[in-house]
Every structure is written in C-alpha cells, then in structure tokens.
Amino acid sequence: MIVSNPVNIKYLTGIDAEGTLLITRKENVFITDGRYIESVNRVLTIDDGIIVYDIRSIREEDFENFFLFCSAVGFEENYVTYAKYKEYIYKYKIENMQETENLIEQQRTIKDEEEIGKIRQACKITDDCFKHLTEFIKIGMTEKEVAAEIEYFFKTHGAEEVSFPPIVASGANSSMPHAIPTNKKIETGDTIIIDMGCKYEGYCSDMTRTIFMDYVPEEAKTVYDLVLNNQLSTLKEYVDGGNTKIISKLVENNFEFNRYMLIHALGHGVGLDIHETPVISSRTAQTLKENMVITDEPGIYLPGKFGVRIEDTVLITKNGAVTLTNSEKNYVILKSTAQKSK
C-alpha cells in the first residue's frame, strides 16, 4: 500500500513530515527529501522498522522494485489527486491500483487511552479559553480581535495551534454557520457564536458556545432553548451501538416541528484531524462505537438576524456519552457595565 496522507502517516509512524510511506511485502519505506531527513530520523527508532530514503538518492529504475510481484497496490483514493494517481502508476510501474476505502481512517475512529488523554487535554485548554473570554470580551471589540485572543491564548497555554481558524460571529453575522471573523464591533444585544478548538500533541478539540452581550433577545431565547434541548437529548443518544442516521433524524424532526431547519451535520469525528469519520448526519447510517470521539453540535440560523449553535466534543463509552468540553451551557450573558469582581 502507498500511504500519502500525512495525517495517516503520522498516525501509523509518528512521522510529521512531507513524504510517502510505502508498505511493501519486504519492508516499510518512508521516502522524503533533504528538508526532513534529520527530523524524521530523530522520531524513528530501530524498532519502528522503517527505512528512510532521501528521494534524491533513489534512481528512477529503483522505484519499480518496491512493488515487484504485487498483484495489487492500495492507495488512498480520497486523498490522492488524479494526477498523483497517474504518477504512482507510472513511477512504480503498478499494474493494479486498488482503492482502500478509508482503511486507515476507519482504524482512526476508535481512540486508545493515550489518544483520548490528548483530546481531553485539548478540551481542557479550550474550556479554560472560554472562561478567559467571558472576562475578556467587551463592547466595542471586533470579532477579529476576539479571534486573535483565542489563538494567542491557545498557544500560550500548552496547545501547539488552533485546530481550525476560530469563528467569532456577532449579531447578524452569527446567522452564517461558517462566518469568518470581521471588523464588526460587538454591540449590546448581540448574539455571539464562538466556535473554537486547539491541538494538543496533534489531537484536536472542538467546542461552540453562543453567548449574549447584556441581554438575551426574546426570539434568541426560544431558539437557544430549542438548540440546547436538542444538544442535551443527543448526548443521551450518543451510545455504543447508536445509529447516526436515526439520531440525526430526531433532531431534524424536532427542529422542523418547531418550524426551523438543521442545515448542517449534527456532528463529526474528532482526532488528529478536526473533521474525521464518522459524519453524524441523516444522509448516512453509521454505528457509534465505544471510544469514538465525536461532536454534538446542533444549530439554528435565521438569515439577517442571528444564529445559535452549541457544541461539545464527546467521548462514547460503555456507559454512554461523556462530554470532554464542559463550559457553561446555560445563558452566558456578558455585562457591558460589569465591575471587575474581586
């Protein structure tokens, strides 16, 4: 098999560098270039059984030897571009390239102790950040300033980086699920969606909270309560053996009953990537399993008005769902006139 996706390579080998991993009949080979040779050799030990080659040291005719006598060579059809696919066939003289149908991604859905520990830590840093934000955010600050603070907080509190660019969407901007932070200033009466996460030792967290500046507008109250109820009831459905299609349908139906719509997936796997298998949506049926880590993130968006999304990163255990993010989910109302307490 040819492993091309760097996240899969990292998962299998610990290597964090550009290159290609070949799993052949005889040996495991990592082909990289001069920029990474030193850092790769620092990570690998003799026990890893991986031979590292500088691509410049391999002659063209040597490539054909890697998969000699292999009747089929697997590749990652969801990662490899069409041009790369053709290049592999030509370079390695492969007769039969075989789609591996997310083989490694499937393995990655079930997390081990160590992986869960890292996600837990990323979630803790995220909770700490949220707490900091409830004191940091003030009227007149721009969405961009808040987003910059989130990134700075993560990087100065043990995280390597954000797991995705934070969303800070206030007022009418919050009606766009994937809003990009703007120079809009936060005003009284604003609904503010904050969707953020960080990486700890490579593993991601993902959390959304919707908070309010000074007061909760009446309509927002109704929507918030509905979203929160569905977020909590979904947690009860997130059990070993749960069916993603049915769980998702429950929320969709409840939203529709109240004349709203669920316009995005209810959740997704989280791990080395911020978006992993499974997708929790009514379009595909998948079975939840113990030690999966997934999000629970229903949302309602009223164009031109406001939006509400509430999201936790959740671990599936034998005894049901355990939230790994634990920030406040009741109304969080920031007061512009607040005195600094203590």
Add this chain to the structure above:
Amino acid sequence: MIVSNPVNIKYLTGIDAEGTLLITRKENVFITDGRYIESVNRVLTIDDGIIVYDIRSIREEDFENFFLFCSAVGFEENYVTYAKYKEYIYKYKIENMQETENLIEQQRTIKDEEEIGKIRQACKITDDCFKHLTEFIKIGMTEKEVAAEIEYFFKTHGAEEVSFPPIVASGANSSMPHAIPTNKKIETGDTIIIDMGCKYEGYCSDMTRTIFMDYVPEEAKTVYDLVLNNQLSTLKEYVDGGNTKIISKLVENNFEFNRYMLIHALGHGVGLDIHETPVISSRTAQTLKENMVITDEPGIYLPGKFGVRIEDTVLITKNGAVTLTNSEKNYVILKSTAQKSK
C-alpha cells in the same frame, strides 16, 4: 470545466466558500450548501453572471444536464482526488474528462495592480512584525512563545491570518528547514531562523530572517555571508525572461564550490496561496515574467549545529526585481543585556 479548488474559485469569482464552480456552455453555476448560501449571495452581484444552487435543491437527474452535449469537460487533475474524479464522471455523466494542466494556476502567476497592492501590504505588516520581534525576543523565551507573538501581531495589525504556521527555530533546531516551534528556550549564542508571513485580503507574504542572540559564532558568520551573497546575487538574476533552472544552478554551484548544499528550492510563486507556480529550482526550467511575485530564499543547514536562510518576497518588473519585504539583512544581533533605548 469543473473548478473544484476553492482558491481558484475565489480567484475567478471572489467567492470564499465550499462548493463547486461549473463553467458550462450556457451558464456559470456555483453549487454550494445551506451553510454558505447567504454569504455567497452577499459577495455576488448580478454582473457576475453566476447562478448559485443549494446542492439539496438539485435532483440527481438534473446533474446530467449541466454538461449535456459537451465533448470534453476539464477538471483540475492536481486538486481533484481520484475518488472525486470518479464521482464527477458518475454524477454528471461525463464521457470525456480532460486534464486542464494548471490552466488557472498559470493565469494566477501574473499579478495585476490590485493583487500586487495586497501582497505589498502583507509584506509591510511582515516587516513591521520583524521590527517588533527584534525588541520582543529575550533570552529564556521559548520558540513557541515567539511564534504565538508573531501570529498575534499579524492578527492585530490588519492581517486576516498567517499565510503558514511561523517557523521559529533556535540553536541546533535551526538546522531543520521546516522546524516546528518547540519549548526550547532561546539562549546566548543561538542562531534563530524566523520564517513567517501573513495574509492581507487573501494575499500572502513570505519572509525569512536569521538573527543572532548576543553574538555571531564564527562558523555561522561564514555561512551567513555566503547565503546573503547568494540571496543578493539571485535578486539580480530575477528579471523578466530569466530562466529558473539556470538561476537556481548558479546558487547550487556556488554553494557546492564552498562545500555546502542547497537542499530545497530557491524560491516559489506567492499569491492567494503561499506556494504557487513557478517553483524556482534546478529541476525544471521556467521563464520569469513581469508581474510575477516569487520568493528568493537560499539556505544552508548543518545538521546538529545550525542553519541560515534569508528570504524575501520579490516582484519581477520590467526593470528587474523589487523586494516587497525589506527587513534588515545585515547581521541582526539581539543583546541580552540591552537597555531599552529611548
């Protein structure tokens, strides 16, 4: 043609959202989903001549109509995965998919006034950040802290985001061209490579400086002078009509003459992506043209010891190269005992 690469879609239409752009005989169509409909409609005007569809509103049998009677449909073979390629054929019932060989990427290599203006601004913010760092960096700070400061500076000084995660590599870490910032503290005598860039209205900057803590070690001096001489001589070769292979060979030969090696490309295009066509390397010959924006970044790396890289973002004009990043290139030596001046 099916345009799938979001950066190409942004370049052609201004749309910054997930989706697929279809350029058909009759019309231009952007297919997206519920999350983006509102933000896309905010960007487009009637003059853009683009019809926006929610993917949920298109029936399966309607997809076949988009490319009806088209003898060949172009696709981006360097972006589209093998799985997507197969999906396109099946979904749109395409008989003949045609590789477009970086058609749009080629257009993107030549920048217009407006694009150059945005890159210029991204470079200015980068220069300002470097100036700030020469005052900010102190003995005992970790590489990660400096990297976090770079990101924070960019986001609070007009940039949307970093154009890539900054590299801050000190001491022996600087010998790895793609080092990731660690918890290593900056010490006296350290060589520090800082490679950073930001995005301004979507356009990237890219600059590297190698600076020193307290003093320049003798061996580092020799290497620094050699790298700088080559960086400056390359600037003179960066002219309209220049041949990337020859320019690159000049540096390689000069390094080898001094018993060092150039282990990465000498430069690359910069624009909406941080790495664009052309690559400036001795492996491929391409011709430099007026209004290309490319980097000039020779480097030398001594494993276990230190590294030196000096990089500018450069505009090719009729009258030769113009550096858009203009931070100090003579020895920058930070003093741990320095009194704050003024």
